[in-house]
């Protein structure tokens with residue numbers, strides 16, 4: 142099962158769990174979480190390229206990510222993320 146990483150959209154209004162980020166084991170058929178299980182703040186899923194098996198890298202190309210309705214965040218350092 143893949144590990145998905147979630148993070149609050151509004152970290153300043155969120156609990157300690159989602160203000161940074163947290164991981165969830167979920168099957169592909171499971172619905173994407175839209176709110177924090179602790180404080181119910183709106184959250185979004187972060188695509189984690191780390192740990193992807195070789196041969197699946199193409200799934201995370203910018204175009205493919207966009208096509209499937211995901212948002213890809215690029216860490217620019219200093220806690221800033223850029224949306225693609």
Ligand SMILES: [Zn+2]
Nearest residue numbers: 156159177180
């Ligand atoms: Zn929370």
